[in-house]
Amino acid sequence: MVKKKKVKKPVKKRKIQTNKKVVKKKKVKIKYGRLFLFLVILFLVFYLFINIFKFNITNIYIKGNKIYTDQQIIDLAKINNYPSTFKALSLVIEKNLESDIYIKKAVVKKRFLTKVYIEIEENKPLFYNETKHKTVLSNQKETDDIFMVPTLVNYVPDSIYANLIKKMLIIDDEILKRISEIKYDPTDVDEERFLFTMNDGNYVYINLYKMSKINSYIDIIEKVDNKKGILNLDAGDHFTILKK
Numbered sequence: 001m002v003k004k005k006k007v008k009k010p011v012k013k014r015k016i017q018t019n020k021k022v023v024k025k026k027k028v029k030i031k032y033g034r035l036f037l038f039l040v041i042l043f044l045v046f047y048l049f050i051n052i053f054k055f056n057i058t059n060i061y062i063k064g065n066k067i068y069t070d071q072q073i074i075d076l077a078k079i080n081n082y083p084s085t086f087k088a089l090s091l092v093i094e095k096n097l098e099s100d101i102y103i104k105k106a107v108v109k110k111r112f113l114t115k116v117y118i119e120i121e122e123n124k125p126l127f128y129n130e131t132k133h134k135t136v137l138s139n140q141k142e143t144d145d146i147f148m149v150p151t152l153v154n155y156v157p158d159s160i161y162a163n164l165i166k167k168m169l170i171i172d173d174e175i176l177k178r179i180s181e182i183k184y185d186p187t188d189v190d191e192e193r194f195l196f197t198m199n200d201g202n203y204v205y206i207n208l209y210k211m212s213k214i215n216s217y218i219d220i221i222e223k224v225d226n227k228k229g230i231l232n233l234d235a236g237d238h239f240t241i242l243k244k
Helices: 032-054 070-077 090-098 158-168 208-223
Strands: 059-063 103-111 115-122 125-129 134-137 179-184 193-198 203-207 229-232 238-241
Touching: 059 070, 070 090, 070 103, 070 115, 090 103, 090 115, 125 158, 158 208, 193 208, 203 208, 208 229
Parallel strands: 059 115, 203 229
Antiparallel strands: 103 115, 125 134, 179 193, 193 203, 229 238
């Protein structure tokens, strides 16, 4: 017998799958318009940064000052050379002004960068203390400077003195100018009584509790035909005409 040869079947080749992805390269297009715009903006920012300190103060407006002139305020604020508005910050100007004894508060505002507006609240002089040879200010500080203010001619106890300063703040400026002298003149029933000698020759008795009544002085005197006498505002609110 003849043996048959076994025919080998062809082996099928398996496809090997890979996880590799084909990366397509994208061509980047340079957008020259946007690049140019970016460079222009960058240049403007750089230019402004370089020139920002060249914006100098051009105008200065001041109100509320009576003790100092406008020029003195400008000198105290240290802006007399009209410096850069960014170097002379509002807070710095306020600090410079408030370091002065006569300036209680300063408010500084800027408009359009170069215009400076300064509003002053002063520590105004109230009276001259003859026993201390000092002018007393509204914040209770004292100075050697002399002003056209009433003169306190005698000693006042400390407990009443501080209150006197506070009550003097109530008096209108126009009335304060009409007071020549202040004398502490207490009684057994009123330890806060004072005598004001007025520039027009009248006398006014008043106490600290009723100090606001002195602001009606002009109206009261006009009602008595501007005659000379003693006005009692501490009690009774009556006017006694002085005999010639």
